[in-house]
Amino acid sequence: MPDLKLHHEMLPTGVAYIEAEGFLDAHTFEEMENLVSSVFRRNCFKLIVRLEKLDYISSAGAGVFVGAIGRARDNGGDIVFLRPSASVKEVFDLLGLTAIFRFAETRDDAESCF
Numbered sequence: 261m262p263d264l265k266l267h268h269e270m271l272p273t274g275v276a277y278i279e280a281e282g283f284l285d286a287h288t289f290e291e292m293e294n295l296v297s298s299v300f301r302r303n304c305f306k307l308i309v310r311l312e313k314l315d316y317i318s319s320a321g322a323g324v325f326v327g328a329i330g331r332a333r334d335n336g337g338d339i340v341f342l343r344p345s346a347s348v349k350e351v352f353d354l355l356g357l358t359a360i361f362r363f364a365e366t367r368d369d370a371e372s373c374f
Contacts, residue, residue: 262315264288266295273371275306281313284321292324300328305337308370311344317351329360338362340370 262283269277276299284292299307309325311317329339340362344352352358364370 264291266291268295268299270302270304271308271371273374274304275308275371275374276304277308277310277367279310279313281315283316284314284324285316285318286320289318289320289324292321293327296324296328300331300335303335305332305335306374307332307337307339308342308364308367309339310342310367311348312342314345314348317348319351319355322351322355322357325361326357338373340364340373342367342370 264284265281267279267281271277278295278299280292282288296307307328325339332339341352342364344363349358349363352361362373364373
């Protein structure tokens with residue numbers, strides 16, 4: 261079964277930077293959900309999520325971000341996706357999420373969204 265690899269760090273600007281690699285689906289979404297929750301518990305509501313190496317995202321995986329975006333924005337933050345892979349971007353398009361979320365091509369562009 262394909263897995264999900266996550267890396268995260270806190271940037272000096274107070275933004276959480278998360279990199280996801282592999283598959284974000286019904287089997288792995290809880291890992292991402294737990295990471296986002298732990299970032300929120302530290303009162304950080306500005307997230308950059310790099311999806312360049314994410315091979316696949318299901319509706320369950322996308323649901324993590326749908327569930328988190330309201331809390332982030334209610335607390336003065338946001339979620340910005342950095343360079344989603346073509347297959348992930350296609351899923352976001354199909355689910356209508358490109359109208360809700362912000363996307364960036366460079367880390368500097370992503371940070372400037374805040």
